[in-house]
Amino acid sequence: MTVDLAIRHTAIPGLLVVDLPVHGDSRGWFKENWQRAKMTALGLPDFGPVQHSVAHNGPAGVTRGIHAEPWDKFVSVVHGRAFGAWVDLREGPTFGTVHTEELDERTAVFVPRGVGNSYQTLAPDTVYSYLVNAHWSPDAHYTMLNLADETAAVPWPIPWADATVSDKDRAHPRLGEVSPVPAARTLVLGSAGQLGRALLAQLPGAVGLTRAELDLGDPAAIAGLDLSGVDTVVNAAAFTQVDRAETDDGRRQAWAANATGVAALAAVAARHGCTLVHYSSDYVFDGTAREADEGEPLAPLGVYGQAKAAGDLAVSVTPRHYLLRTSWVVGDGGNFVRTMQRLAGGGVEPRVVDDQVGRLTFTSELARATAHLLTSAAPYGTYHVTNGGEPGSWAQIARRVFAHEGRPQSAVHAVTTQDYAADTPDPTAPRPPRSVLDLSRLRATGFEPTDQWQALEDYLGTDPA
Structure with missing residues (x-):
């Protein structure tokens, strides 16, 4: 039979x-x-x-x-x-x-x-x-x-x-x-950053390397990375200064860390048979899709997005990989939400862009999704990971922050991206106008993203230190 x-x-x-x-x-x-x-x-x-x-x-x-x-x-x-x-x-x-x-x-x-x-x-x-x-x-x-x-x-x-x-x-x-076989280690790169710290808190026993200990922009350092006893490499290191990437020095640094360095890391991980977790960005898209799924064609508008897209391609051919694209990341350091909270407390009435739409991603949520994918035997590949709920603009998020701080929402003045850039002395990188990522594939693994507006309220109630 x-x-x-x-x-x-x-x-x-x-x-x-x-x-x-x-x-x-x-x-x-x-x-x-x-x-x-x-x-x-x-x-x-x-x-x-x-x-x-x-x-x-x-x-x-x-x-x-x-x-x-x-x-x-x-x-x-x-x-x-x-x-x-x-x-x-x-x-x-x-x-x-x-x-x-x-x-x-x-x-x-x-x-x-x-x-x-x-x-x-x-x-x-x-x-x-x-x-x-x-x-x-x-x-x-x-x-x-x-x-x-x-x-x-x-x-x-x-x-x-x-x-x-x-x-x-x-x-x-x-x-x-018998001496028990030690558990295979998880290595977190960029462990001193906002996401890196959240990952160390979420992944028991994970070992972190800071940028000072391993610089993704240094090919020799990556080639010499010791992965003995390591089963999973989680890369939370990246060049994230989007506007600076449009300068001569910034362009080279962005490509070194986000593309060349990532390709070298992917090769090392593949050679050692490690699972590679890598984080990408909504900036690899042009923002024309109402909700971009994992198959949306790469069409970055600026240098930062171009370098991240190149890193995506390198990771995508690694045998065991999770490529997690995210947007509007908020963690336990300086970020847009904390800036709006500080301005609200200082009586400032900020001008905030209202024609860029997306969802926040709290680092705790991104780390939670990472742990879920690693422990649930989810199929390798690309996943979009953000908080859930209705999308909103930066101005809408700022108004929520002001309301939480007891300030009128009318204190936040909505402007267009073009007008905001015109009043900024330094050059600004092009941004995708719509950064809403489709979360269907992530949900199919059994993970339910937390609503971004509830997560924002919870975050605002925590100590900003």
Whole structure:
């Protein structure tokens, strides 16, 4: 009987059992042992295998393991039958958790890094297939557990005394002697910025690098970036001075950090098999779409947007990436909302642009969405991330701030972008007139953005220090 392709979760986080459809007749059988599009659509991580290995065991009872390897692994049986046992050897609350499964041609298992795996053949001439996302190396570090450990108590079908086991596997330590496999690290670049600080607060155990520690504009520094033990790189570093990007020095700095540096970072992340999270901007669009979705053609109006668009293209071809486009970012430092709050308190009546429309994105919301995408096994790719709710103009936002501070909304004087630029002594970059991003793809992952107007009220009630 043919079963549908399905993925089953286990008590070990990330250890997934895959039920494979097998099509057979009098001539034999056929199966799609690895089908990236179908399997990732069902929730299997897009783990990017780089090596395929095959192992043959002659007699029944050959038992191997328990080995936790420094890569992700997709294991299946091509011929014969086997009993598989997996023990979580990663640090954390599930350390020591056991899962067992009988394997034949209809079953495969995705084994995440740090989970010990072992197999006992139940039939002669059993052949295993392994896909892994790192090349095998004799210098690779394995964490081992004794097959006969009393705590794990794996119920081997063939008694231990009758099994064929290597002397090396018999000598592995008991669970109480095993040093848990450290969790793969998340590295946050630009950690001293508003978004970087929000990310560190949202991502437990993440390690930050400031611009002083890693400058995206320095190709040599990026080439020498040590990503050993790092699973995810979150790039919150960027050149964000939109108007200064229109100057000679600013143009070079914008391209160095937002395009050339990002391309170099994407190459390093791909080489190490890391997931890369990168943040982009509504400025990559020309603002003519009423609501721009992820497929909107890139059409930047100024240098800042052009450099960000180039960075988008570099990130988009990285095997494991989340490219998050956002708009009108507000965090815990100086920003438009805090400026309006200060002007309201000072009795000023500001002139504010009323013909640019979009949504605010609070850094806490952007960090929350980042954590959601990373932990929910959402498909890799581009997502638009802002707060939700009805869009508004900068002048409307300013009026909300003034009202919160007890000032009349009429104190905010609406002007056009053209008039505002004409009265500004310094050159200003062109802005997209409409920065409303479609959030449908983000919502489809199970994330519901917080209404921007409610988030604004909450933000105004916090200490601006």
